[in-house]
Amino acid sequence: MKLSRRDFLKLVGASAAVVGLGAKFTDAPVPLPARHAPITPRGSYGVLIDTAACIGCKSCQTACKIANNLPTDGREVALSATTLTVIDFKNISPKPENPVLKPVKLQCMHCQDPACVSACPVGALYKKEDGTVAYDAEKCIGCRYCMIACPFGIPKYDWNSPNPRINKCARNCMADGKRDRPACVQACPNQALFYGKREDLIAFAKDRIAKNPSQYVNQVYGEKELGGTSVMYLSGTPFEQLGFRTDLPSEPLPELTWNAQEKIPAVLATLITLLSGIAWWTHRVESKKLVEVPVKVDVRS
Numbered sequence: 001m002k003l004s005r006r007d008f009l010k011l012v013g014a015s016a017a018v019v020g021l022g023a024k025f026t027d028a029p030v031p032l033p034a035r036h037a038p039i040t041p042r043g044s045y046g047v048l049i050d051t052a053a054c055i056g057c058k059s060c061q062t063a064c065k066i067a068n069n070l071p072t073d074g075r076e077v078a079l080s081a082t083t084l085t086v087i088d089f090k091n092i093s094p095k096p097e098n099p100v101l102k103p104v105k106l107q108c109m110h111c112q113d114p115a116c117v118s119a120c121p122v123g124a125l126y127k128k129e130d131g132t133v134a135y136d137a138e139k140c141i142g143c144r145y146c147m148i149a150c151p152f153g154i155p156k157y158d159w160n161s162p163n164p165r166i167n168k169c170a171r172n173c174m175a176d177g178k179r180d181r182p183a184c185v186q187a188c189p190n191q192a193l194f195y196g197k198r199e200d201l202i203a204f205a206k207d208r209i210a211k212n213p214s215q216y217v218n219q220v221y222g223e224k225e226l227g228g229t230s231v232m233y234l235s236g237t238p239f240e241q242l243g244f245r246t247d248l249p250s251e252p253l254p255e256l257t258w259n260a261q262e263k264i265p266a267v268l269a270t271l272i273t274l275l276s277g278i279a280w281w282t283h284r285v286e287s288k289k290l291v292e293v294p295v296k297v298d299v300r301s
């Protein structure tokens with residue numbers, strides 16, 4: 001379709017009007033469900049990871065794979081859609097020529113007020129009363145907002161799937177009711193993992209620090225970070241040396257992500273209106289052109 005200068009100016013004008021109209025409509029408050037009520041129930045359950053006791057045997061990693069029926073090649077080095085917990089070896093030596101590797105178990109932190117839940121537009125992630133941040137793959141549309149929202153970089157995208165979604169630890173290893181503790185905790189041979197009520201775990205961790213002050217950093221990581229997490233850590237090495245974020249506020253993030261998410265319907269509405277306007281204009285010009293084309297009659301005898 002060849003567009004004359006006059007048509008082009010008309011199109012720009014029409015689009016601007018449509019966008020203006022969209023903006024006018026979207027200035028109005030968009031009805032949205034209220035943000036999920038933060039669930040920080042007393043009595044919710046969690047996991048305490050004592051990194052000082054971890055020997056890096058990876059039994060927890062293997063047990064998680066088996067319990068979640070996920071494939072393994074034995075060379076997993078990072079979290080992925082098929083590795084929901086991983087033992088990450090951190091070099092804590094100040095001398096690069098003499099590396100000292102410290103194993104650290106990584107997985108979803110099961111935040112008390114999770115940013116991923118707040119960011120998910122379809123409710124595929126949700127907080128359960130027992131403290132678990134659960135995941136419903138059937139609802140997931142693969143938009144990856146949770147990946148952007150998670151301050152710990154936990155949800156991973158299944159790049160190899162023709163219908164990609166995210167995946168993360170959702171404690172499905174306990175969903176069948178056969179276990180009284182997560183599979184990873186059950187598999188640990190060195191008492192580095194503990195499962196129990198969150199407040200009991202915090203009391204237990206603080207007692208361990210008090211009784212062994214020279215062996216532990218005086219902090220339970222996850223007690224206060226971002227409003228608290230259900231998975232918490234003890235460590236004999238400063239947390240920043242283990243790669244933990246130590247710049248996190250004690251307030252939950254969801255208020256921020258919710259404010260951002262509130263704008264999404266407005267932006268979408270404007271975009272849809274703009275595209276509809278352009279489609280309408282194109283269709284109109286094409287129809288006009290069709291009428292103007294002289295009909296050729298092929299008369300042969």
Ligand code: SF4
Pocket residue numbers: 063064065067068084085107169170171172173174182183184185
């Ligand atoms: S709680 Fe279950 S799903 Fe989560 S890391 Fe442990 S074994 Fe894996």
Ligand code: SF4
Pocket residue numbers: 108109110111114115116117133149150151152153154155168
């Ligand atoms: S660690 Fe990330 S994925 Fe896990 S609950 Fe918190 S925000 Fe969600």
Ligand code: SF4
Pocket residue numbers: 053054055056057058059060061087103105187188189190191192193
């Ligand atoms: S099973 Fe226990 S000791 Fe072994 S890597 Fe996991 S947390 Fe560490």
